[in-house]
Amino acid sequence: MRRYLVSMIIRTVCFVxxxxxxxxxxxxxxxxxxxxxxxxxxxxxxVMANATRSLRSTYLGPVAPSNPAPAQFEPxxxxxxxxx
Numbered sequence: 001m002r003r004y005l006v007s008m009i010i011r012t013v014c015f016v017x018x019x020x021x022x023x024x025x026x027x028x029x030x031x032x033x034x035x036x037x038x039x040x041x042x043x044x045x046x047v048m049a050n051a052t053r054s055l056r057s058t059y060l061g062p063v064a065p066s067n068p069a070p071a072q073f074e075p076x077x078x079x080x081x082x083x084x
Contacts, residue, residue, distance in 0.1 A: 007045035014038040 015038040022031030 001049070004045050004049045007041055007048070011038050011041040011045075014041065 014034045018031045018034035018038060021027040021034060025031075
C-alpha cells in the first residue's frame, strides 16, 4: 500500500510539473514526457501492487467450527399400547 501511495504522489508531482513546464516555461517536450509519465504511472503502480506478495503470512491453518453440530433427533416413538 505504501508503494502505491508513493507512486500516486510521484504521479501528482509529474502532472503539476508538466503544467508548469508547458504553460510557464514553454518546454513542450519535457512537459509532454511528464504527462505521459503521469498517465502511465497508475497502471504500473496497480500492477506492482497486485504482483507482490504480502510480507505477512495469510495461512491460518484449519479452523474448527465455533458452533457444535446440532444434536441428532430421533424420530418419535409411537406407543402402540395406548387406545386411539
